[in-house]
Amino acid sequence: MQHEIPSLKNSSIDYFFFTAHKFFGPNGIGVICSKLPTDIGINQYNCEQKLKTYLLDLDALEAWIKCLNVIEELFISGFISREVERLHKYFVENFPKKNEYVELVNPESKYCIFLIRVKDPNISCHDYCHYLEKFGIITRSGNCCSWLSQERYDVNKIFRVSLSAFNLVEEIDRFFYAINNFSPSLCL
CATH class of the missing domain: 3.90.1150.10 (Aspartate Aminotransferase, domain 1)
Structure with a gap:
């Protein structure tokens, strides 16, 4: 399933995140993207233009991807519900x-x-x-x-x-x- 990430540019939202903590506890949460800080320097301004108002939190995304299979296996096996x-x-x-x-x-x-x-x-x-x-x-x-x-x-x-x-x-x-x-x- 593919989800569209709305623009943060004209929004009061600071972060978009996904969560599965109702099933997986605090391990089931991850940040997808966040606004760039408003007090950035000139070199970072070009980066902001390229990314169009948001940055992917690649560390959180990679950690989620590495953990998701294990968490999913625990859930499917019945470990979580037991x-x-x-x-x-x-x-x-x-x-x-x-x-x-x-x-x-x-x-x-x-x-x-x-x-x-x-x-x-x-x-x-x-x-x-x-x-x-x-x-x-x-x-x-x-x-x-x-x-x-x-x-x-x-x-x-x-x-x-x-x-x-x-x-x-x-x-x-x-x-x-x-x-x-x-x-x-x-x-x-």
């Missing part, structure tokens, strides 16, 4: 059930995308996510979380944690450790 199912089950079964600060909102989710609600009215999800960041745990909240809906959830109380087939049980355990050892004083 691992996602295993990690989902582990996450739901081992999530701290009687935690006074957070709760799992969507254990029935078919994917490894979990919404977690901060129960304490004095703690925002922003503060809680900042606490988790100290453990190297990446979350999404507020406008960064595409799964949140103001009609369904208070966006100040919900954050998202996503797993891919390449996550380890030890990483999930580190997340649970952070949850179990949380104290409001750690948000300050």
Whole structure:
């Protein structure tokens, strides 16, 4: 399938990229092209004219091409779906059930995308996510979380944690450790 890359010249877009991270985790993302910087010198101006407003990110493209066959093989072989199912089950079964600060909102989710609600009215999800960041745990909240809906959830109380087939049980355990050892004083 061939896709046309629209011109970036009269656009507020800085990058075009392709992604398959919903299937492959962070390994399934790559930048195709980006705008040239506006503060370029005279020699680079000729290059800009030749490339007509965008540069291919050849390193990202080459890395994607080299990895795609391996990633595709893992996906087709069923490795991805088996691992996602295993990690989902582990996450739901081992999530701290009687935690006074957070709760799992969507254990029935078919994917490894979990919404977690901060129960304490004095703690925002922003503060809680900042606490988790100290453990190297990446979350999404507020406008960064595409799964949140103001009609369904208070966006100040919900954050998202996503797993891919390449996550380890030890990483999930580190997340649970952070949850179990949380104290409001750690948000300050």
